[in-house]
Amino acid sequence: MFFINRNNNNAAGMSVGLMGGTFDPIHMGHLVTAEEARQQFDLNYVVFVPTGMPPHKDGEQVTLPEHRYLMTTLAVMSNPSFYVSSVEMDSEGPAYTIDTVRHFSFGEKEIPELFFITGADAILDIFTWKDYEELLRLCTFIAVSRPGYSLEKFRETLDKHCPGMKHKVHLLEIPALAVSSTFIRERVALGKTIKYLTPEPVEQYIKKHGLYVPTG
Numbered sequence: 001m002f003f004i005n006r007n008n009n010n011a012a013g014m015s016v017g018l019m020g021g022t023f024d025p026i027h028m029g030h031l032v033t034a035e036e037a038r039q040q041f042d043l044n045y046v047v048f049v050p051t052g053m054p055p056h057k058d059g060e061q062v063t064l065p066e067h068r069y070l071m072t073t074l075a076v077m078s079n080p081s082f083y084v085s086s087v088e089m090d091s092e093g094p095a096y097t098i099d100t101v102r103h104f105s106f107g108e109k110e111i112p113e114l115f116f117i118t119g120a121d122a123i124l125d126i127f128t129w130k131d132y133e134e135l136l137r138l139c140t141f142i143a144v145s146r147p148g149y150s151l152e153k154f155r156e157t158l159d160k161h162c163p164g165m166k167h168k169v170h171l172l173e174i175p176a177l178a179v180s181s182t183f184i185r186e187r188v189a190l191g192k193t194i195k196y197l198t199p200e201p202v203e204q205y206i207k208k209h210g211l212y213v214p215t216g
């Protein structure tokens with residue numbers, strides 16, 4: 001569980017990256033992304049926030065939050081700047097990003113500068129997210145993509161919906177994102193190796209719990 005002492009005034013001078021995703025499972029692309037964002041945006045910490053019940057994936061089959069949380073914890077163990085938060089898993093009902101960001105905003109004083117890091121594809125739909133205007137005021141988005149992805153059209157739409165907010169979304173290109181969670185799930189289902197695509201403890205966890213193996 002990640003927390004910052006709310007009485008610690010240093011929180012005001014801190015930059016924190018919230019790495020939001022389903023992480024089903026977490027992989028090297030996510031870890032490279034978080035480390036690159038930490039360095040490029042001078043973040044003190046990156047907190048991985050696995051989704052609980054994703055509001056936009058109602059009815060889709062997503063692995064139990066407990067498994068995704070534990071795999072994420074195993075994956076970040078060796079990086080002293082990485083943490084994992086269970087805040088979205090602990091919330092009853094759908095977990096919205098605005099509630100997560102409010103959780104890390106700590107009230108009126110001692111507010112760290114917040115960055116929300118996630119896939120550019122997910123951010124394209126931000127206009128459908130709960131309280132997106134407040135979200136854009138409270139944090140800066142880092143939209144992560146593979147090289148070659150253009151956010152120009154998105155920026156135009158953003159300008160139409162929220163004039164003056166263009167600067168609140170940055171694009172970060174990560175070649176290692178050629179790896180995806182879908183790719184890993186498909187390989188496990190086919191009995192193929194996932195070695196070096198995800199940290200070894202995660203690979204072992206998937207094996208031990210028989211995740212992503214088709215049943216029946």
Ligand code: NAP
Pocket residue numbers: 019020021022023024029030033049051054055056095096097098117118119120121122128129130144179180181182
């Ligand atoms: P998704 O649809 O599962 O993923 C979209 C794409 O982005 C996939 O290619 C995915 O690759 C990639 N991606 C996802 N998270 C990433 C990350 N942290 N770094 C790099 N690439 C990433 O998206 P999702 O995981 O469900 O949602 C992403 C975040 O947006 C979550 O935190 C979710 O809660 C938030 N969200 C909030 C709302 C709302 O508040 N209403 C609505 C939608 C999404 P992989 O599959 O390889 O990860």
